[in-house]
Amino acid sequence: MPRLAASLTELHIRKAKPKDEAYFLSDGNGLVLWISPAGRKSWRVRYRLPDGSRPAPATVGHYPEMSLAEARVKAVEVQRDAKQGKTTAGVRKARQEVEAVADEELAAEALLRAEIEHASFRAVSGRWMAEKRPSWATETYRKARLVVDSYLVPKLADLDMRRLETKDVRPVLVEMAKETPQLARKARQYLGSIVDHAINEGLRPDESRLRLDRILPTYRSGHMPAVTDNDGKLGEVMRAIDAHENRVVRAALILAALTAMRSGVVASAQWKEIDLDAGEWRIPGKNPDGTNRMKTGQDFSTSLPEQALLVLREMHERNMGGEYVFPPQARQNSPHLSRDALSKALRDMGFQGEHTTHGFRASLRTLGRERLEIDVDVLEAQLAHAPKDEVEAAYARVKFREKRREVMQAWADYLDGLRVGVKVIQLKHQST
CATH class of the missing domain: 1.10.150.130 (Tyrosine recombinase, N-terminal domain)
Structure with missing residues (x-):
């Protein structure tokens, strides 16, 4: 003998919560309470027609508009009319509401999903x-x-x-x-x-900001990590770069080290900017869309030491007519090498917290001054730091062009010496 379902109570009905999928609670005698994912509660009645078939349950009302007691009465009426084969308003309406309510619930569920996605x-x-x-x-x-x-x-x-x-x-x-x-x-x-x-957008109250200040480990504040006082360590960096298996990343790191250009500028270098015969890299201050390519927004040029020309010629042989000097690598969506690939390479080589791609700028600024005795104004001009005024900017571009060519070749030779472990003779520069 089948086990009879426990009858529902008003308390059971009120406590019924929506779930990811629709479900029902049975009251017995064919009456069930259907709960949709959107939280709508509908009374449905299972019934049998005279030929013994069981059509889809008839939806006879919704809770709380129709109470439990009223639903039980309606269930008896629907089952009686169906058994007698009567096309009474109750059965006819029940059949019509099956489709109407189904559409309504689908719409409500779709709206709920849209709201959840909008807030994701x-x-x-x-x-x-x-x-x-x-x-x-x-x-x-x-x-x-x-x-x-x-x-x-x-x-x-x-x-x-x-x-x-x-x-x-x-x-x-x-x-x-x-x-x-x-x-x-x-x-x-x-x-x-x-x-x-x-x-x-009104999705959260004004006071609901997250507490993010102390989540990350504390790092030393100040400039990005850079080797500025250890020739041996900088030599390790240069040897690791020279041995890097990815020739594109290797070449980009060498160009960054030898010119002290910012990593984003290096990674996005274009062949139309580079004159291999003249040994010159002319960088536009602005991108075609008007955003800054150089930090100052001003056009800039730097000489290319022989060591830089060597790796650029290698890239040119590999280029196959591409626009950018350094093509994108695996899983990169940009049209050129990602600058983050350079930082990642240095981390993977074991220099995390000691040296970054941007750190070559600090290395030139400090070691170029201390080891090679390069004039501070020449260093500032090479690093493309913003001059105080337009007159000073024009003066720096004209006065230091040849001097910068000389000192950047000296810097490249200095790094080469560190790479092979040869002591570099300190260079003296006459005042200009």
């Missing part, structure tokens, strides 16, 4: 980047896209921004900090801004 980290971060894009430089947008798409979205994509908490993002940032500490700090900055965007 994936969607909010996408709208945040779209809003910021017009005011960002190309490189700023590229880095934000890299961090969000490659590190944050894969871990946080489906999390609801309406309920996002600090504990949800902490493991992601901590894991990033182990491998890419600089990008982890950027990720923390971006997360705070994305949460602010969600607040501005």
Whole structure:
């Protein structure tokens, strides 16, 4: 004998919560309470027609508009009319409501899914980047896209921004900090801004910012890591670069070391900027879209030492007509080598916390002055630091062009000497 279902009570009905999929609670005698993922509670009646068939259950009402007691009465009426084969209003209406309610519930579920997707980290971060894009430089947008798409979205994509908490993002940032500490700090900055965007959209209350300040390990404040006082260590760096298995990354690191140009400028170098015959690299201050290519926004040129020309000619032989000197590597979406590939290479070679690609600028500024006695003004001109005024800028470009060619070849020879372990004779430079 089949076990009879326990009858429902008002308390059971009120406590019934929606789940990921629709489910029902049985009251017995063919009456069930159907609960949709959207939380709608409907009374449905199972019945049998005179030919013995069982059509789809008839929806006879919704809770709380129809009470449990009223639903039980309606269930008896529907089953009686169906058994007698009557096309009464009850059975006819029940059949019509099956389709109407199904459509209504599908619409409600679709709306719920749309609301959840709209509030997801994936969607909010996408709208945040779209809003910021017009005011960002190309490189700023590229880095934000890299961090969000490659590190944050894969871990946080489906999390609801309406309920996002600090504990949800902490493991992601901590894991990033182990491998890419600089990008982890950027990720923390971006997360705070994305949460602010969600607040501005009304998805979160004003006081619901995340506590992100002390999540990451404390790093020494100041400039990026650079070897500035240890010839032996800088020699290790140059030998490791020289032995790097990826020839594109190797060449880009050598160019960064020999010219002291910023890593983003090096990675995006174009052949039309480089004159191999004249040994000159002429860098436009602006990108075609008006954003800065050089930090100052001013056109800049640097001589290319013989060692730099050697690796550039190697790249030219490999180029196959490409626009950029350093083509993108595996899994890189940019049209040229990612500047982060240079920093990653130095970390992988064991120099994390000791030296970065940007650190070659500090190495030239300090060791060029102390070991080679290069004039400070010449160093500042080579590093493309912003002059105090236009007159000084024009003066530096004219006065130091030949001097910079001389000292940058001396710098390249100095690094070559460290690489092979040969003591470099200190060079004296006459005042200009």
